[in-house]
Amino acid sequence: MKADFDLVREIKAGKAEVFGELVRRHQRALFRLALRFCRDEGTAEDVVQESFVKAYQKLNSFEERSSFKSWLYRIAINTAKNKLRSGDHLDVDVEDVVLSVGSQAQSDLESQELSRLLGDEVKKLPERQREALTLRIYEDLSFQEIATIMGCPYDTAKANFRHAVLRLKKTLSIKGIDKLADWNLSDGQEISNSTNFSEPDGD
């Protein structure tokens, strides 16, 4: 099987039909990513289509400094954000972007409730933290890949993920959800000077 880079070179050389292979390879992952951001299959499908078309049009600007997949993810995330901001969808607000939680049938009511609560908390995360969490947890990408996709340094990507998880943990502990799930997340003791700690939650 040819590497993505080889396929890209062939397309640049004029074999447009080869792009179909790249679409087959990455459309599922891209759709899953878009669905996490948009919560709506129709919007996710639009995002995937637009992302691939943009990628094709801008193929000359792909300089192979990152993987094709990372480059494509970056395009898809930006496309999803723009789509949500533009209101070009039915009922999803950009401030209400959520990593879809609980779409799979849960085995019991407790799990459903837990997933719903967790989903609500994920929804409240700052945008960059949510991006890092999605890419790490659901796409299983390395922090280096996440940094490339988010267009930020490695440490920033890692810090965004870390703060997303810490924030979730803290909120769940405060709400007592950890008790519901028989966790033990609230053993930590807050350090008094923690107010000086700045979270990388912005762009």
Place this chain on the structure above:
Amino acid sequence: MSLKRMNKKRYTTPCGIDEELWLDFSEGELDPSLSQELEAHLAGCGDCQKAKEGWSRLGSLLRSDKLEMPHDLYFKKLENQIMSKVSTTQIEPLHPEFAFQARQYLVPVAAVFVLIMSSVFVGLHRSPVPSEKSVPGLTLDERYMAETVAGDPSVLNEVLISNQDEHEMLLDVATRRLDLMNGKKSEETIEQMR
């Protein structure tokens, strides 16, 4: 490295270990030597075992959420739609002519930029007027001029020059200087006469 080495953290377990370490540990992002140290500590610390368990469960719950993906047929259709759109568009050129022209101006622009930045740097690092020579109401240049005319910091300080324009200030400084010189000369003359 120490398990308690990190500051700027929010939480610690009761035994004082930063809980973020467990997150790094579970994500495989911890330094190997620190991982070993942590594992050794874990064996004898119930609080940390609970903390680690908490992180693991949170991670598991997040990761357990799988989206229901459409059937293969859906993606076949999607691929066709994408390729249909791609067939009606073109790969955009990079505009090499523009890139070449822009590159021509790169060195001169960089040189000017460096020159400006150097000037700013030198300006910022000019030695300030000593506090004893600092007089309210004057700009930096005026102070230097006044210092030159006065020749003596004490002369400069004795002249009232707040809220004056440069001309008046210099005149005051020069007058005061002359007075002092005359006064000194008179004293010398008187001394000689004695």
